[in-house]
Amino acid sequence: MEEQAMLATPLAHAIGVWIGALLTLMIFSFLYKDNPFYKFAEHLFVGVSAAYWMTVAFWTTLIPNLFARLWPSSMGSVLPAVADNQREWQYAIPLALGLILLTRLVPRIAWFSRWAMAFVIGYAAGTNFTRYLQSDFVTQVQSTMVPLYEPQATTMATIGNIFSQIVVVGGVICAIIYFYFSKEHKGGFGRAARVGIWVLMAAFGASFGYTVMARISLLTGRMDFLYQWFTGANW
C-alpha cells in the first residue's frame, strides 16, 4: 500500500505537469490567432476558476465571517476554534443586506436590491474619502513641502539637492495644474499644464520599463517550466 502511495504522488505530479504544459501551449496559441485549442483552454480556465472562487468565498468569507459569528456552536464541526464563541448579533445586518441583494432573483421586488448596492457604494465612498485624503492628499502635500535650499556636505551636493527639490516641487505643482478642470489651459497656466503632462509621461516611462522587466521575468519563468517539461526534468 505504501509503495502504491509513493508511486501515486510522482504520477499525479507528472500528470499535473503535462496538463499545465499543454494548457500553457494552448493559451500561447492565441498569439497566432483564435483557435479551438485556445477556446478549450479559455472555457476550462473560466469554468474552473469561477467554481474555485465561489468555493473560496464560501469557506473564507461566508463561513468564518458570517455563519461562525451568528451560529458559532453550529459551526463547531467545521471551525472548532469558534464553537465556544458568543453569538455576535450585529452580523445579522450583513446577512440581511446579502438576502436583500438576492431579491434581484424575484423581478417583482428586484428594486429592493438597490438598498444593498447603495450601502456598498456609500460605504466605499465614505471609507475611501479618509483613506485617499491621508495617502493622496495630506501625505503628498507634506512630502512636497520641502525647503529648496538645504546646505549639504559639499557645494556640488547642495546644488544637486536644490535641483532635485525644484524638480519635485515644480513637477507636483505642474501635475496638479494639469488636473485642474476649472480653468482653461491657456497662457502660463497652459504651459504649466504641459510641463505637468511631461512630468507624468516621464514617470509613466520609468514605470513602463520597470513593469516590462517584471513581465519578462514572468515569461522567462513560464518558458523555463515548458523547457523542463520538454526535457522531462519536472515530470
Added chain:
Amino acid sequence: MRKGLVLAVLLLAVVAFTVHAQGEPPAQTDLPDQADPVADSRSVRPPARARAYDTPNDHGGSITLEWEISPDDGAPASPVTGYDILRSESRDGDFESVTGTMSGATIGTDNSAEDGVEYYYQVVALAAAGSSDPAAAGPVAARQQWVDWTRINLLVISVILVAAIITYVYLSTTRDLYIRKIAGLEAVNEAVGRATEMGRSILFVPGIQDMDNVQTVAGVAILGHIAQRTATYETDLNVPVSRSIVMSVGREVVKQAYLQAGRPDLYNDDMVHYITDEQFGYVAAVDGIMVRERPAACFYLGAFFAESLILAETGNSIGAIQVAGTAMPTQLPFFVAACDYTLIGEELFAASAYLSKDKKMLGSLKGQDAGKAIAMVAILLGVGLGTLATITGNDGLMSTFRLLRRLFSLNF
C-alpha cells in the same frame, strides 16, 4: 519479601545520597551556571519611575508604560538584555509577563488589556543570569477614546474640502459652472458614434475590482452615460465583469440608462454578464470575446492590474477604437501606449460629471478643484517658508514652517 528488600535498599540509597549532598561544601558562586538568583537580581539594578497610563487616542484595549532605564543599561557591555512587562489584577497577585522590549527602551505597550479592568504592572530589567527587582506601576485601566486628537487636522481639512464641495454644489443650482474641455472624454461619444456607423458592438470593461473601489464606481458611472448613447443609437453593448456585485450594479445602471433613453425594450440582463473572479481567466474570456465579436469600440474604465496591456493589445489587434481610464499608476503607461485615448487618474473621476453635465456632479468637481488649489497654495507657502527659514536661520520662520508641515501630517 524480595520486593520489600529492594525497596528498603533503594530508600537507604536515597537517604544516603541526600545526607551526602548536604554534607558537601557550598557550590562556588563565581561560576555563572551555579549563581545564586537572589544575588544576581541585585547585580542588575531595576528601572526607575515606572508609570502606566491608558494609551491615548486609541480604540481601547491598550495600556502604555514608561520608565527610566536601569542604571546598568546603556553602558558598554551592558548586562541588560531587555525589559519584561508583567501584569496582575491585584497588587500582591501573581504577575505574568505580557510583553517585553529591547534594552535601552523606555516605553512599552500592553495591547492585551481588557477595557475597564484595573491592572497593576511591574517592569523588570532582564540580564543573562536573571532579572532585576521590579519597578511597580498602576493601578490603571484601559478605555476607548471617542476622538483621536492626533487626527484632528484631518477632520479640519475634511471639513474645509466638504464645505467647498457643498458650496459649489449649491452654486451650481444658480449659475453655470465652467469645466474645461477634456480630450479623452470627448472621445467617448466619438467611439460610440463610430461603432454605430460600423454596425458593430461596444465592449465595456469596468476593471477587475469590486464596488468598494472608487475607480470601479467611476467606471460604472461612465457606463451609464455610454449605455444611454447605445440605447439611443440602438448599438449593441457588451459588459463582461469579474465581480458579482459589479454585475448587479452594472445591470441596474444600464437598465436605468435604457429607461431614460426611452428604449427599455432594447435592454436585456445579458448585456452585463459575470465571467469569473480569477484575473487571468477573466482576461482570457474577454480576449476571446474581442476576437470573436470584433467590437468597434472598447472601453476600459476602472481599476486594472496586469491584465491592462493584454486587453489593450488585443483590442488594438482587432482595430477597435480604444478609450481607457484608470488611477492605477503602474497600468497607466500601458494604456497610454496601446489605447487611442487615456483618462489619467483624476480625469476618470471627473468623467461622469463632465459627460452627464449634471449640475450637482459638476459642483462636486469644482469643489475638488478648490481642494487642489488649497494643496498648491499650501505647498508653495511651505516651500517658501522653509527656504527662507533655512537661508536666514530665523527661528520664527522655522517654527511656522514646522507648524504648517504638522498641519499636513498624519499624526498632528
